[in-house]
Amino acid sequence: MxxxxxxxxxxxxxxxxxxxxxxxxxxxxxxxxxxxxxxxxxxxxxxxxxxxxxxxxxxxxxxxxxxxxxxxxxxxxxxxxxxxxxxxxxxxxxxxxxxxxxxxxxxxxxxxxxxxxxxxxxxxxxxxxxxxxxxxxxxxxxxxxxxxxxxxxxxxxxxxxxxxxxxxxxxxxxxxxxxxxxxxxxxEGVLTGKGLDWGGSLGRKEATGYGAVYFAQNMLKARGEEIAGKTCLVSGAGNVAIYTIEKLYDLGAVPITCSDSQGTIHDLQGINLKTLKLLKEVRRGSLREYVEHHPQATYVDAQNYPEGGHAVWHFEAQLAFPCATQNELTEVDAVALLQNGVFCISEGSNMASTAGAVERVLEARIAYGPGKAANAGGVATSQLEMAQNSSMQQWSLEKVDVKLQSIMADIHQRCAHTAEEFGQPHNLVVGANIAGFRKVADAMIEQGVY
CATH class of the missing domain: 3.40.50.10860 (Leucine Dehydrogenase, chain A, domain 1)
Structure with missing residues (x-):
């Protein structure tokens, strides 16, 4: 056009x-x-x-x-x-x-x-x-x-x-x-992510990571699969990655990688969540120290990453969760993921994949949740915090988590139905973009020129 x-x-x-x-x-x-x-x-x-x-x-x-x-x-x-x-x-x-x-x-x-x-x-x-x-x-x-x-x-x-x-x-x-x-x-509730003693919401810290896993759960369910028993690749070692790993364990999966700006950890026994939280939430240190606690794990220095790619995506697994930053999954990485058996990608970070990577993944018709859909759990729970602030209440963790699961299921359904409406049932990128755009655009038209 x-x-x-x-x-x-x-x-x-x-x-x-x-x-x-x-x-x-x-x-x-x-x-x-x-x-x-x-x-x-x-x-x-x-x-x-x-x-x-x-x-x-x-x-x-x-x-x-x-x-x-x-x-x-x-x-x-x-x-x-x-x-x-x-x-x-x-x-x-x-x-x-x-x-x-x-x-x-x-x-x-x-x-x-x-x-x-x-x-x-x-x-x-x-x-x-x-x-x-x-x-x-x-x-x-x-x-x-x-x-x-x-x-x-x-x-x-x-x-x-x-x-x-x-x-x-x-x-x-x-x-x-x-x-x-x-x-x-x-x-007043002008910021979200506040401390629990002064207006914060239970579940907010975990929401983006949990939401990315719930979105993957919905994608897999639509294909007759489940998360339990799957081997997973996770990038990042910050808030989103940590709570993606936590929820994967809760649902019976085994996350075997994590990464930071300096390198990647590969642990076939499963990433030790207690050690990861100690290194990143308490000490705010480097993942290099992980192997000192778990010598069976392998550390790959960022200087030794594959050309044009990232080591975290070059191991055998079924599910992948980019949770670090934009463009962290390249076309080289996408080819490696597909060759190594990955059939579901749920993005915990924003615009995690390059255009070339997205093209490869969509061609393969695997389950792919783009960031604007898969990582929406964080902002959704932020809005739940706003609702609690306006009513001067604090909801239970169970109530917040139930709402989060419902929101992620609704997002998946909205994206899937829209993709099907436009004749591309396997393309949640099209589904997410059209569904989001249509809602905003219709509101803009109804509100006049401003």
Missing amino acids: PYLHDTLAQLQQSSPAQTEFYQATEEVLDSLRPLLDLNPRYHEHSIVERIVEPERQIMFRVSWVDDHGKVQVNKGYRIQFNSALGPYKGGLRFHPSVNASIIKFLGFEQVFKNALTGLPIGGGKGGSNFDPKGKSDGEIMRFCQAFMTELYRHIGPTVDVPAGDIGVGGREIGYLFGQYKRMTGRY
């Missing part, structure tokens, strides 16, 4: 050098072709041109003082992408790789992910190129306070409700919330 090509070309002119953002928009727009052919009103209302542009882009300087008294400067971002379905909702990422392209791609994906949950939330994303690794608690507190000193004026419980993401866990959310309260004088 010429106008899709024109929209992408204009985007590259108006937002130069934003590779990840181009990748995300091209992937979504390409899969919308069958819907746009049938519904000219989306073109008539310029929905495509409007939906790829954020409603608001906020960039700011973050100046803070390190433990040596030296002033450090980072860049902060908040992209408020689309509010057609509700207040902006999406995490904050603190990582040295953060730039405008990363935040915009994440915000764009968040719009459709949030729409798929069926909950009343719009899409946004934010963060900074600040690196929490190696920083003291005092330095992280001072950075978070400086970051929130600017951000507070742009957010609110009915406007924009940030959460955590890579580099932003309970500690960072606590410091951010404390500064918001100091700046506004208000105690």
Whole structure:
């Protein structure tokens, strides 16, 4: 369709050098072709041109003082992408790789992910190129306070409700919330992922990982399979990976890998969850230490990864769960997964697979859950935290988990039905993109031009 090509070309002119953002928009727009052919009103209302542009882009300087008294400067971002379905909702990422392209791609994906949950939330994303690794608690507190000193004026419980993401866990959310309260004088549900004693939700920490496993469970059920007894590959060693591994064990599967930026662990006996939590949640150290506790395991240094790929995907298994970061599963990795017996991939990270990898996987017609569907459990439970905050209640873990399972089943059903509607029953990428886009686009048309 010429106008899709024109929209992408204009985007590259108006937002130069934003590779990840181009990748995300091209992937979504390409899969919308069958819907746009049938519904000219989306073109008539310029929905495509409007939906790829954020409603608001906020960039700011973050100046803070390190433990040596030296002033450090980072860049902060908040992209408020689309509010057609509700207040902006999406995490904050603190990582040295953060730039405008990363935040915009994440915000764009968040719009459709949030729409798929069926909950009343719009899409946004934010963060900074600040690196929490190696920083003291005092330095992280001072950075978070400086970051929130600017951000507070742009957010609110009915406007924009940030959460955590890579580099932003309970500690960072606590410091951010404390500064918001100091700046506004208000105690309100403006952030999710809060501590359980002051407005947090049970199950929130586990939700993204658990949700990715529940989504895989639904994909497998549709194919007459189950998770129990399956060998699984998991990437990452952060919050999402840890709780993906935990839920896999709960359901009778055996996760045999995990990874961080320095290397990969392969443990045929199954990743020891207690050791992983000790190394990553308590010590915040390297996975290299894992083999000291479990000598039967193998550690593959990142310098020895296959060319164009990642070692974590090059072992025999049936299920795979990318839970680290964007583009972590390459075409080389996808070929290896298929050769090694993987027949189900459920993405715990955003845009985990490159375009080449997605093409290989879809050609093979294995079960594939794209991130905007498979990892929606985190934002869904964030919205449940917002609901608890507004009613001044705290639900039981069982209640939250039941709701999470129901939401993930509904997302799978919505994606599967939409894919079937458009004649591609095995393609949940098409199902997720069309279902999410249609909900947001219809709301935009009904609300008029804004």
